[in-house]
Amino acid sequence: MTKHLYILIFSILITSCVPHKKLVYFQGNPIPKEDIYKINEIPYKLQVNDILTITIKSKDEELVALFKNDQDQNPGQGEGGNSYFNGYSIDMHGNIRLPYIGELNVIGYTTDEVREKIKSELKKYILTSQATFVTVKLNGIRYTIIGEIGSPGTNVLYQNKVNIIEAISNSGDIVDTGDRTNVEVIRNEFDGLKKYTLDITQVSVFDSEVFNILPHDIIYIQPIKTKSWGIGTTGLQTFTTLASIFSIIATTILLIQSF
Secondary structure (H helix, E strand, O other): OHHHHHHHHHHHHHHHOOOHHHOOOOEOOOOOHHHHHHHHOOOOOOOOOOEEEEEEEEOOHHHHHHHOOHHHHOHHHOOOOHHHHHOEEOOOOOEEEEOOOEEEEOOOOOHHHHHHHHHHHHOOOOOOOOOEEEEEEEOOEEEEEEEOEOOOEEEEEOOOOEEHHHHHHHOOOEOOOEEEEEEEEEEEEOOEEEEEEEOOOEHHHHHOOOOEEOOOOEEEEEEOHHHHHOOOOOHHHHHHHHHHHHHHHHHHHHHHHHO
16 A cells, blocks of 8 residues: 555656756757748738837928927837827728828838838928938837736837747746746737747747737747646645645544544
């Protein structure tokens, strides 16, 4: 009986502990740079609910004044909620509404393409002798991360590009009960909702087509199996839990035999 009990405890300890290789990031051999750049340099195409920051510089002060907002006057105040009020939001029809120009469709365009469209439209109102400088930027990359992560929730990073590693580290890193080999990225693309799976324990993750996340991505960190068992993720945690369980069982058996 005692022998069988030891075998049972040992088996549970072995199966419940998280293998070291499932906790270590970027295992494997490096990938040729040209292959990574080819995938990750594809420009982002704008979607509904994206928010753009548009600035215009010209000798036409009246025109420039119309495009100025609080963000221009107080550069340090431009992040967070202010971007929603000061930026140009893409509506459900794929349009933004601009002074002089009115509604301009930008859905499916890159920020560079939108810049050229705006410059083309402004030529109708500005003398050709007056140089015009237009800047169009995506107002941060918003993503939602849930599951086995240190700080789940919706975050905005004010960068032109954000990769999956930056998104995870910005959210407190994956906890011990998170499955690093099965990180899901849920993305709403033009042809429908897509779900991708990443293994960030392998260096090949840098070669993934979804290594760079996009605005509105949902990242889900799945739990490892041992979490659902509820007996711990390390040998010490598992041993402590099992010791408590067997202590209760042994005490119960002794109490029953004493009657």
